[in-house]
Amino acid sequence: MNKKLFFSILLSGVLGAQTFSNTTLTAIPDNSTAGVISTIPVNLVKTISDPSKVTIKMDLTHTWCGDVTVGLVVPGGATSGAIALIKRLGSTTTTGIGSSVNFAAGNILAFNSAATAYVVPGTGGTNSSVPAGTYLPTVSSTLAPTDYTVANLTTLFTNLSVSGNWSLKLFDAAVGDTGSLNNWQVVFDEGTFLGVNTSIVSTPALSVLGNPFKETLNLKLNTSAKDVRFDIYSMEGKKVYSYQQSASKNASGDLTIPTESWSSGVYILSSVVNGEKMMTIKLIKK
Template sequence: MKPCKIGLLLLLAGLLGGCGGADEDYNAFLEDWTAGGKEDTAYYNPDGIEVEVDLEADVEASSYQIFEAPAQLGQFALTYLRKQGQFYLESLAEDASSDQRVEWQIDGLWKTAAEARSAPVSKLRHFRIRGVNAVLLQRYVSGASVGKVYTAKVPLKPYSVYSDAGNSCADPDDHMELDATIYWYMWNPDLSGCRIATQDMQITISRMFAQGKVTYPEYDRLIADGRITAVVLFGQIGDGAISDSDPGMSAYKTMARNLKNAKFTEVTPAPVGRRFRKTFGQVEFEIDLYSPRDFSGLGDFAHFSNFQRALSEHEIVVYDGHSMLGASDFWERPTYPSFYQIFLYGGCLGYEYYVRPILAGKGGWQNVDIMSSVVEVSANANEFAAPVLSKIQYTLTRGYKVSWKDLLQAVRNKVGDSTFGVSGVRDNCFSPAGSLCGTPPDPNTSKRYENTTSASIPDNSSAGVSSTIEVPDSMTIASLSLELDVTHTYIGDLRITLSHGGKTVTVWDQDGGSRQNIAQSFSLDAFKGLSAQGTWTLKLVDTYAQDTGKLNQWALVITK
């Protein structure tokens, strides 16, 4: 971990924590969430898309710093791009493997980090780091493609900027005293007095992720035992001894009051903090609140056991506190449970700092979704987390149709353009229409029926177009998957249904917004138990004028 003045960082109420002027009268748990869609993508952010980029630049550093220098230089790029409001790069400085991700150009050839360690330091100057995650804001997405190059102004000597430039290349800050360890966070080479040597780091898009898959929280896994457990960790925002007037304490008390007003019952005694419980249909929703006195933040070693307990025992974990410039290793320390979890991270720059260690702790995306922000957060948990918890409770009795888009949009509507997004949803399987994943069909029990005749979809016509498949075999349906291949220039126009035996199921209901084409498999449990024999009718309706498309082909995979 890089040197960092932890005590100083805990002072940064405005910069580093989920803090700020909350609306004391707002109660998300009393919101009416009746309206709402269900569109989402692999990484969903109302304000941007996720890409992978390669960083390439020169660097100069001493022999004992040279292998960590590229990651440190990446921190300067992170700040420069963030202030430009364009790209938001993941932080590399706290990644213990960052030096292993670097390639060095030596005598015209690219060498791995391991190979470069035997080379003279004098030859280690030009480097690249591959596969760095980043969020690109929507207003810059047009024209973005693999190979497109952006630039960030960074120093040549990252470790001597403070001694070389003093405060001439740093934005002033009322809360922080400038020193060498945090210069990257205050970096601004465009100041008129900045005279040190700089360079343009190249940031090249190396990967763009497929868009269009509709994803949801894994509701079936959340409610498998008939209950959902959540915990909200309110960190200390102010300095010194924790007082009742600390913004973290105030936010804690506000959420407790809001839960009571929403008819949650307080359960006493609580294992830690306060516990509230309410039943929705057949599901019990339990929310624990930890005050700053139970866990003050990512440097509170005295109460680490409470932090561990919060992560071990709850399916939804909310953190509302300081990020400490990414310098804390608290997200690397706990033992993470094997069950599916949702993390709602409210500390500033959570995407850049802490998505990676949480992902590593969970062992991959299969068991975790992480909501985080790419900018400083001025809202507390009553504004960024309560809408999510409230909308999840809403969907428990309404068919689980609230997607990650709905949840993120609810947050955005409350906190504004704070660029919250959710990571880890690319492989989510749950859908209210049936599993999005499914299993390969068993040829002994499954059969596939297809219609490969293409058909144009009439533009803005309620009549739409219909296509049929005749199933000659008599069998009772145990499971059914619909394979759909549609070309369309605006899939948010489409409504698609499948009908058989007097039952009609909506497969696609104006989802996907402006994205193009549908190539997806849908597991449809609604037909389970019916006879498969007879006519199956797929109907596609284009609900708005201008954009057009066609049904290319479709198929049914039926398991008896």
């Protein structure tokens, strides 16, 4: 395998955002109780550790935003209904029709648990658009659809296994105005998952004691494993350290690696224990 390709695969899932997208234009049925569903399959076998690193982004078009409800269904979620991200914006009564402001293509609406603002459609009527931005889930006083419920995204995402189908369910509650879901994304930013960028990181092969580190990198090896091997790479893909426990038994499990000659920056530790590849670990040299 090409060395650069191998290293890019090694880094995938550890550094940078991982984005899963559905770019299929999906019409929202007008005045339909059935609505429509758009799905993104996520093939990561990982668990969310930091819910603030998860963002749902969508690009909507609709000529009357108050008609529209958009709900999120996560893997293992309810088979009916959804968690409301948007529900009949601008309605102030239980049967209200909501704001006449439109959703404009290209005005990306992002939903994240760390956001501090709700979606405010504005007062410009059909001549204005819901502004792009990062928001908390936003619902109005309108009751229907009753199975699109409100949820705290922090609670929803914490310890959630991300593998499986993520879906948006879209519902248009009134006749006359139409629109579509142009595209949408599920974004897992760096630090979303367990075992990334923590002060003590562990796998069945080893534990990193102190991360970031300065002049030395201290590890605790799994001495009960018959075969522990690992390599450490710079961000340029250069191997800076290699270790094989079966060839150099370490009775105590303590391993101190001098790093004075290493440049400050990010390194990747890739380990194999008893023939099984473990999760890669991001190391930071100060």
